[in-house]
Amino acid sequence: MLLYDNTLSGNCYKVRLLFAQLGLDYDRREVDVFDRSDRPEVLGELNPALRVPTLVLDDGSALAESNAILFYFSEGTALLPEDRLERARVLQWLFFEQYSHEPYIAVARFWAHAGITAPAAERQAKLRGGTAALKAMEGHLAQRVFLVGQRYTIADIALYAYTHVAPEGGFELVPYPAVGAWLERVRQQPSHVTMTG
């Protein structure tokens, strides 16, 4: 398999972390996240959304969207519940991540890495949205060990990716002790790899 990847991207890191934990081999090709001008040429035939990660499977066909890739490869493993309702709750958290978490916490971090100073109103909107996401996680994790079904699943992988680097975008995690304890539990899972390793 060939992963169109980026080292800085939490969305790509999700896939690398899952593949490490499942022991899957793949090649990787780094795609620029700052200069996106070559995206139509590089990804146009593979992914209509022109995003990374995009994965080329062994049969030559492509699969995209980080959380769809997580779901595909975790089916039939301990990282995705067999119970239909628990599987749907995993998906609930995956959609939460892409709609209510990533657009705030990942984008604020991207701005910091890219040296972008957004207008004050936009920065405030990112801060509000990201804080709401972290509060939602804190409330949920206060009573739980992992996000779904009291065990480590791809929901934890998906939310870990950008939450653990949220401070890089200006989100302090100290006010969220249940999130902090959960991050540590995720890090303690067998075969965990870091974003840069």
Added chain:
Amino acid sequence: MLLYDNTLSGNCYKVRLLFAQLGLDYDRREVDVFDRSDRPEVLGELNPALRVPTLVLDDGSALAESNAILFYFSEGTALLPEDRLERARVLQWLFFEQYSHEPYIAVARFWAHAGITAPAAERQAKLRGGTAALKAMEGHLAQRVFLVGQRYTIADIALYAYTHVAPEGGFELVPYPAVGAWLERVRQQPSHVTMTG
């Protein structure tokens, strides 16, 4: 089942359309999308993201995120492929919808309905993002009858919801003839219901 619902919301409409096509009965409770001040009280115990749709199942537990609800109820029906890779491609389009489509096309429409005049830069950003989403759909549908596997699935339900009302947010659909033909095919499916019906 009890659906926390809103008549104007495309995300809620997805669930109503699926339930109509599966012949599922449910009660509904309208939740305001303009004044969201009662959300913590109404939805706080049910959905950390405080969004609609939120569904209370017969056992009293809750399931949220429109596309997670679609997946849960379509498993084992003709609306979700049995093939694992095709199922993942359905998910790819569901995540595309929530990340690359809804935040532009649905929000521009919401602004129009709410009488909000956003700053010019924000309106331009919505126009750019929504146009990119429609172009991605047009390119994909130019060679296909439905989004995944040449048959009607929940991917079509999810993308139909806000695409067919995109003009309400200022997106003309005339430049996207393959999208237009696909919208008509979706409307022709058995037991189709409209957003207001």
